[in-house]
Amino acid sequence: MNLQETSTLSPNIVPRADHNISRTQISENALKVLYRLKTAGYESYLVGGGVRDLLLGREPKDFDIATDARPEQVHALFRNCRIIGRRFRLAHVQFGGEIIEVATFRANQDAAREVGGAHNDSGRILRDNTYGTLEQDAFRRDFTVNALYYDIRDFSLRDYVNGIADLRAGTLRLIGEPQIRYREDPVRMLRAVRFAAKLGFRIHPDTAAPISALSTLLDGIPPARLFEEILKLFLYGFGLQSFESLRHFGLFARLFSRTDAILDTEEQGFPHTFIAEALASTDARVNADKSVTPAFLFAALLWEPVRQQALVLEAQGMHPGEALRRAADEILPEQISHVALPRRFATPMIEIYQLQPRFAQRDGKRPLRLLAHPRFRAAYDFLMLRAAAGEVDTELARWWTEFQNVDAAGQSSLLNAAPAGERGRSRRRRRRRETSPSA
Numbered sequence: 001m002n003l004q005e006t007s008t009l010s011p012n013i014v015p016r017a018d019h020n021i022s023r024t025q026i027s028e029n030a031l032k033v034l035y036r037l038k039t040a041g042y043e044s045y046l047v048g049g050g051v052r053d054l055l056l057g058r059e060p061k062d063f064d065i066a067t068d069a070r071p072e073q074v075h076a077l078f079r080n081c082r083i084i085g086r087r088f089r090l091a092h093v094q095f096g097g098e099i100i101e102v103a104t105f106r107a108n109q110d111a112a113r114e115v116g117g118a119h120n121d122s123g124r125i126l127r128d129n130t131y132g133t134l135e136q137d138a139f140r141r142d143f144t145v146n147a148l149y150y151d152i153r154d155f156s157l158r159d160y161v162n163g164i165a166d167l168r169a170g171t172l173r174l175i176g177e178p179q180i181r182y183r184e185d186p187v188r189m190l191r192a193v194r195f196a197a198k199l200g201f202r203i204h205p206d207t208a209a210p211i212s213a214l215s216t217l218l219d220g221i222p223p224a225r226l227f228e229e230i231l232k233l234f235l236y237g238f239g240l241q242s243f244e245s246l247r248h249f250g251l252f253a254r255l256f257s258r259t260d261a262i263l264d265t266e267e268q269g270f271p272h273t274f275i276a277e278a279l280a281s282t283d284a285r286v287n288a289d290k291s292v293t294p295a296f297l298f299a300a301l302l303w304e305p306v307r308q309q310a311l312v313l314e315a316q317g318m319h320p321g322e323a324l325r326r327a328a329d330e331i332l333p334e335q336i337s338h339v340a341l342p343r344r345f346a347t348p349m350i351e352i353y354q355l356q357p358r359f360a361q362r363d364g365k366r367p368l369r370l371l372a373h374p375r376f377r378a379a380y381d382f383l384m385l386r387a388a389a390g391e392v393d394t395e396l397a398r399w400w401t402e403f404q405n406v407d408a409a410g411q412s413s414l415l416n417a418a419p420a421g422e423r424g425r426s427r428r429r430r431r432r433r434e435t436s437p438s439a
């Protein structure tokens with residue numbers, strides 16, 4: 001669809017009486033911004049995930065606003081406003097912990113190309129700060145269900161792209177020609193997977209078709225941006241679904257190549273089981289409002305390559321904990337050249353690994369010392385995952401579960417009952433543990 005065609009399109013307008021969005025569901029701060037823009041004579045609409053999620057009866061994660069006011073004009077209206085972004089300049093209006101993002105209408109690709117937008121050789125957008133009309137703003141968005149506008153003047157919805165029909169049908173569909181839209185911004189492939197998993201939508205066949213062939217375009221995306229996307233894919237309650245879908249489209253290989261290669265070759269399904277267990281338990285934690293951390297997530301996603309590399313080092317005589325740390329050090333540089341992992345998460349991730357062999361040491365004061373370690377809880381949770389995946393003796397896992405839950409007397413009787421003289425390795429090995437670092 002080109003701009004000449006689209007600019008003459010009139011939107012489908014759904015009046016207030018015919019949709020379920022009420023102002024009481026919109027954050028007060030977003031309403032404040034919408035009304036102040038309107039009073040100052042600008043157009044202002046709620047758009048994006050806020051509108052989509054409200055129409056679906058879900059609670060929006062945040063509220064985005066689109067307006068014809070320029071960022072500086074928005075800035076002039078709010079004291080609590082900052083202009084951010086290099087690729088897109090956006091206004092952030094801050095109310096305590098809540099940030100309302102206000103974006104000026106922008107034109108889509110065709111217009112941007114003519115008036116000085118920039119692309120690289122593969123068609124990726126490098127700059128696109130070309131302001132446009134409301135219609136143009138609708139067509140430059142990614143999916144039809146993300147391009148619905150709630151008009152603060154009369155509380156109607158404006159739909160230029162048949163987004164409402166797709167929303168009702170549970171269809172995730174890119175606006176425009178999918179090949180072109182993915183080349184402009186390959187992260188849209190990850191967004192397709194994410195929204196389909198989050199909303200339980202089906203990706204329209206035309207939107208799904210080019211993904212596998214274009215998956216390598218992710219290699220050109222800055223690692224820091226991919227890190228942010230990974231968190232959105234895996235830490236919001238639908239991680240397992242995201243993982244299966246990323247694997248299906250060949251996208252997981254572009255993000256975690258070492259892990260993916262092992263998933264492809266492993267016969268007994270162990271790493272797959274392990275990652276699935278990790279993501280299912282992360283999803284369960286999120287859905288129970290418990291905390292989750294990037295360190296634990298990455299520990300799970302990178303465990304298999306690190307574990308296998310540690311075995312090689314152990315075979316050369318290295319102590320198991322040291323071998324795990326060195327293995328992580330060897331694997332991380334390549335990994336973070338694709339997906340960033342800030343130090344503040346990499347450090348605790350490596351600690352989780354290093355503590356694993358210590359669970360096998362149940363003699364003397366060692367268990368009490370491990371229990372007091374600041375990273376004990378995360379390392380214990382990790383041990384439980386390994387046990388659930390069949391990688392660690394369930395007796396050992398049960399022992400630790402009990403040990404931390406009993407009083408001092410209980411602890412000393414458990415210490416007495418623990419197999420004596422255990423060092424690194426349990427004696428009754430199963431097939432799997434022949435190849436597993438100790439614990």
Ligand code: ATP
Nearest residue numbers: 047048049050061062064140141142146147185188
């Ligand atoms: P959520 O906030 O629930 O994750 P969202 O749809 O609000 O989902 P955001 O990343 O907050 O997603 O972006 C807000 C809106 O901006 C989107 O709904 C979409 O219309 C537009 N948008 C965001 N990223 C892109 C992109 N890469 N290409 C085109 N449009 C985009």
Ligand code: MG
Nearest residue numbers: 048049062064
């Ligand atoms: Mg949003």
